[in-house]
Amino acid sequence: MLAAVTAATAAQDAQEDPMLFTPAHHPPGQPSALGWHFAFVGKELLLPDDGSETPALPPGPGFGALAASRHYLGRLDGLDCWAASLPDVPAGWRAVPLRAAMMQFPAPLMALAGRAAQVLEWDRTHRHCGVCGTATERSASERSRVCPACGHTAYPRISPAMMALVWRPGELLLARAPHFMPGMYSALAGFVEPGETLEECVAREVEEEVGVQVRNLRYFGSQSWPFPHSLMVAFTAEWAGGEIVPQPDEIEDAGWYPLDALPGIPPRFSIAGFLIRDTVERLSQAG
CATH class of the missing domain: 3.90.79.10 (Nucleoside Triphosphate Pyrophosphohydrolase)
Incomplete structure (x- = not known):
């Protein structure tokens, strides 16, 4: 293992980059028409296949029914942010290793891509209760998965x-x-x-x-x-x-x-x- 920065550097970065992120678990009553969609096939991040050598992820309408699972992350610059898991790479997109994409993203998108990957991995690996084996269910009140049989609650692992x-x-x-x-x-x-x-x-x-x-x-x-x-x-x-x-x-x-x-x-x-x-x-x- 081998990136937060010092407080002074972080403050400077915040002044230079006006993109502000507000975390949340539940989408607002009126979601934004466009949003930041961090979609993964396996452990690779989907990016537009536009011929560019530099990874970029512009806001878009999302993947709709193509997404096998979806999690709301919050709002960045007034636009909703989502993590999504897809079974296959759709037309017009390409799958890129997360680390390679994060190295090219601005700081707010880099952090959100990492957040999305962790939420999806937690959701994937906690579909069944670790105590009794029963299929778990998403909690309606917080980011957790709850066992309906024994009540065991699994939160994202840190x-x-x-x-x-x-x-x-x-x-x-x-x-x-x-x-x-x-x-x-x-x-x-x-x-x-x-x-x-x-x-x-x-x-x-x-x-x-x-x-x-x-x-x-x-x-x-x-x-x-x-x-x-x-x-x-x-x-x-x-x-x-x-x-x-x-x-x-x-x-x-x-x-x-x-x-x-x-x-x-x-x-x-x-x-x-x-x-x-x-x-x-x-x-x-x-x-």
């Missing part, structure tokens, strides 16, 4: 995960996992365990993955990450001691890199990209 960028004067600790793209390095990351605080998770994951100890944790930001349902919570952490020992099967390589000689790092599309670049700037200014 899996908190920490991300930690370890630093010491003039250097960052970056690592790569076996599944990364060639030459790509990033901050450390891992899921929070039951009964664990975020701070405890940072200390444990860092020591497990690279064998070093940290101190002076500083919160950076968070990002909803729909692969498949993570909430990434990012920190910087000062190196406190220990030598790098990569965890077998988890970390392919790790090392200390000068601020002005970093390897390939994730783009700003992900929180890792913001975290690394903003930390380099902060440490460089501090001298």
